[in-house]
Amino acid sequence: MNKTKERNEHPLDELLRTDRIPHIWCPGCGIGTAFSASLVAMKTSAIDLQKTVMVSGIGCSGRGAGYIKLDSYHTTHGRAIPFATGMKLANPELNVVVFSGDGDLFAIGGNHFIHAARRNIDLTVVCVNNFNYGMTGGQAAATTPCNARTTTTPRGNPETPFNLPFMAFAAGASYVARWTILHTRDLTKSVEEALLRRGFSFIEVLAPCPTSYGRRNKQKPLDTLKAYQERTVIKHACHPAEVQLDFERGITLGKFFDLERPTFLDMYDRTCRPQERIEKSEAV
Amino acid sequence: MKYWRVPLDADQIEVTRGIVHIVAERCKGCGYCIAFCPRDVLEVSPRYNAKGYHPPQVKRADECVNCHYCEIICPDFAIYSVEASADLV
Numbered sequence: 220m221n222k223t224k225e226r227n228e229h230p231l232d233e234l235l236r237t238d239r240i241p242h243i244w245c246p247g248c249g250i251g252t253a254f255s256a257s258l259v260a261m262k263t264s265a266i267d268l269q270k271t272v273m274v275s276g277i278g279c280s281g282r283g284a285g286y287i288k289l290d291s292y293h294t295t296h297g298r299a300i301p302f303a304t305g306m307k308l309a310n311p312e313l314n315v316v317v318f319s320g321d322g323d324l325f326a327i328g329g330n331h332f333i334h335a336a337r338r339n340i341d342l343t344v345v346c347v348n349n350f351n352y353g354m355t356g357g358q359a360a361a362t363t364p365c366n367a368r369t370t371t372t373p374r375g376n377p378e379t380p381f382n383l384p385f386m387a388f389a390a391g392a393s394y395v396a397r398w399t400i401l402h403t404r405d406l407t408k409s410v411e412e413a414l415l416r417r418g419f420s421f422i423e424v425l426a427p428c429p430t431s432y433g434r435r436n437k438q439k440p441l442d443t444l445k446a447y448q449e450r451t452v453i454k455h456a457c458h459p460a461e462v463q464l465d466f467e468r469g470i471t472l473g474k475f476f477d478l479e480r481p482t483f484l485d486m487y488d489r490t491c492r493p494q495e496r497i498e499k500s501e502a503v
Numbered sequence: 504m505k506y507w508r509v510p511l512d513a514d515q516i517e518v519t520r521g522i523v524h525i526v527a528e529r530c531k532g533c534g535y536c537i538a539f540c541p542r543d544v545l546e547v548s549p550r551y552n553a554k555g556y557h558p559p560q561v562k563r564a565d566e567c568v569n570c571h572y573c574e575i576i577c578p579d580f581a582i583y584s585v586e587a588s589a590d591l592v
């Protein structure tokens with residue numbers, strides 16, 4: 220008895236621009252799984268999807284916005300966060316999700332990231348960290364591990380990468396977590412939590428880029444997933460300064476920080492739009 | 504299912520059964536669903552889809568427990584599971 224069925228619909232099709240599927244991501248690229256987890260979280264969080272938007276920058280990860288069947292914006296390189304900030308401030312009832320890559324959010328867009336976290340803008344930022352600029356052929360990024368090979372570091376990367384959760388925490392984020400695409404259930408739960416939190420939420424997702432990064436570092440996609448299985452340790456509430464990302468020594472995953480504080484809009488209203496002043500101006 | 508110690512209420516526990524659906528034309532043959540299915544339900548199909556990839560096929564249909572892991576690890580929206588009873592309707 221053959222129990223497989225060939226069908227053409229998928230439970231997430233209602234949230235996908237199916238006319239654009241199959242997507243452009245390479246075989247084994249982890250972006251699709253991170254994207255799929257984000258879509259599931261949007262569904263299960265029960266937020267109003269008619270008031271939810273996705274914003275991406277440029278890069279393979281940045282193609283995310285083009286595949287979701289909701290209002291979505293594919294912005295210029297590095298500018299997903301300032302664009303999202305503007306949208307949230309102009310229309311505070313929107314749920315704004317930023318889905319983009321490590322290069323986009325932390326190299327060209329690094330300053331926007333830290334200032335949005337400092338201001339505690341109410342955004343959910345999902346960063347697909349594949350340790351390089353996948354789209355442009357695999358150049359070194361601000362996240363490339365020390366000694367890793369890329370097109371711009373053929374002898375190995377002499378630089379030290381950013382610790383993204385520590386950076387988000389130090390800059391003022393309200394919610395900070397890290398998962399891999401193998402930990403897709405935890406990842407989904409994190410995105411769901413982050414969507415329901417007020418304030419700046421940051422989730423780093425480690426994902427293989429077999430074409431640009433894996434190939435140069437002798438990692439087949441399944442090897443990368445095995446490493447995610449064998450080298451990771453889940454430590455919730457681990458201080459972000461102590462989280463590790465080292466394929467030899469270990470990779471720390473978990474929810475590291477989750478503490479609500481006033482958002483930018485709360486502070487702005489309190490400082491610049493006190494109730495009595497609004498009443499006074501309306502009376503005139 | 505094989506247990507190293509049979510739970511006392513083993514006869515009362517009903518294991519959920521699932522049916523896997525494969526959208527073969529979307530598959531890019533990464534093999535994640537096959538490698539990480541906890542019940543070893545899937546295998547590589549010898550056939551090609553239109554893009555030249557080998558999609559998975561079901562090897563041990565009766566073992567599927569509808570855990571959805573193949574569905575959520577797939578980067579290509581190409582596989583999903585449904586509960587066996589629900590699927591009959």
Ligand SMILES: Cc1ncc(C[n+]2csc(CCOP(=O)(O)OP(=O)(O)O)c2C)c(N)n1
Pocket residue numbers: 277278279280281296319320321322323324347349351352353354355360428
């Ligand atoms: C202003 C500008 N500078 C440079 C580029 C070239 N560029 C396109 S994508 C990219 C990096 C993307 O890296 P990342 O965000 O990590 O995405 P990935 O492809 O790895 O998912 C760069 C440098 C550009 N499009 N625009």
Ligand code: SF4
Pocket residue numbers: 243244245247248249250279280349353354427428429430431432
């Ligand atoms: S180049 Fe890398 S990041 Fe881009 S789609 Fe291919 S595997 Fe994914």
Ligand code: SF4
Pocket residue numbers: 521523539540541542543544545566567568569570571572573574584
């Ligand atoms: S639902 Fe779970 S048990 Fe069934 S095929 Fe998928 S991964 Fe395997």
Ligand code: SF4
Pocket residue numbers: 529530531532533534535536537558559576577578579580581582
């Ligand atoms: S995980 Fe998806 S794309 Fe990869 S082999 Fe399975 S069905 Fe195909």
Ligand SMILES: [Mg+2]
Pocket residue numbers: 278320321322347348349350351352353360
């Ligand atoms: Mg990248």
